[in-house]
Amino acid sequence: MAEHLFHLKANWPGLRNDVGSIETLNLKTKVSIPVEMDGPGIGTNPDEMLLGAAATCYIITLAAMLERSGIEKTSLTMESVGVVDYTNGVVTYKKIIHKPVLVLHEDTSEDKKRIAERLIMKAEDSCMISRALKGNVEVTVEAIIQ
Template sequence: MNHVFRLTAQWDGGRNSSGTIESGELKTAISIPEPMGGPGIGTNPDEMLLGAASTCYIITLAAMLERSAIAVQSLTLESDGIVDVTNNIFTYKSITHRPLLVLAAGQDEEVRVKAERLAHKAESSCMITRALQGNVDVSAEPTIVVAEQAD
């Protein structure tokens, strides 16, 4: 079974113009970012690729933790995307996910180690990471801690 996702776009001119995109609940302005010589209006392909990879990763990790019955107090994520510019050619080089996973109080070291293993496995299990494979290096650098017991 295939799932179809559709996006419509509108653009108002040349390279330094801006436009809009709509896809489901996503509705935003777009342009080239200021650091790359554009107007910096709305979002851009670089942020959207990072957003796709990051949301896919965190949702995949959450599902894997749930399936493994690992109780989570909180799960947050910071991700960095690195774009190289050589000879005026822009290349998306890498994405690094840094999840902070706080496990519910009372879980032992074995559960923490399993959660860390899942945090690495989620990176290669995400469909966006698989789509980028061979083009963009994607890695995970998780921090896993167990919450303190309440007295």
Template structure:
């Protein structure tokens, strides 16, 4: 078994509504509580970072699966939405919705379109971040397959 270690350093100079910073590999940014939760909204926040981790893991996994399947694409884009519930002071990250748009080459067949849809579903189940949060955060997939 090979383990990969990822390191992050954090500095939080003040109290709740202060601004901190984090550094992890190529990621270096300020962090604070978002304005939706009565924070200063400077830099990024844990909610955006979880959404970013889930979205980038998913789209990279999908692209790799499409490559291994020799499925040519014109483009692969995606919008992802994080749904956070705040009820009676309890904050719960409820759901992430991925909306990938796969545009296949103009000569794509119905079989290619079906394969793209199948890979979109498999990628969500195969992504390391999706597996890590499974059972805690619902992941919903709304894939759209088109031809150029």
């Protein structure tokens, strides 16, 4: 597979507590420092975008793995939490917790349920964004399978 380049244009017209913007092929939004870190809280911020990248990569990877394994689902939803420590002016992105809820068809075999459980954990190791974060940000999964 050849390299693929993603492009982002950023504009930051002011100082720390001003509002900038970013634009990619499919995303255009304002950005600023969140209120929790004494910023204006307008638009999104790097912390939310990192969480969004990790969460979407994980859930897409999991869906693809379930599909390849022939496991049909009724639904797949998820909440993800980013844990950021802001102590003495030092910001550290400590942890991301994915909380997927996978609802399988009622007639799903026990064997396929076990495979789904394994895939829920394996998807985290297979996700490109999680691999990029490895060694810097802990990423965990707390799944519910119904």
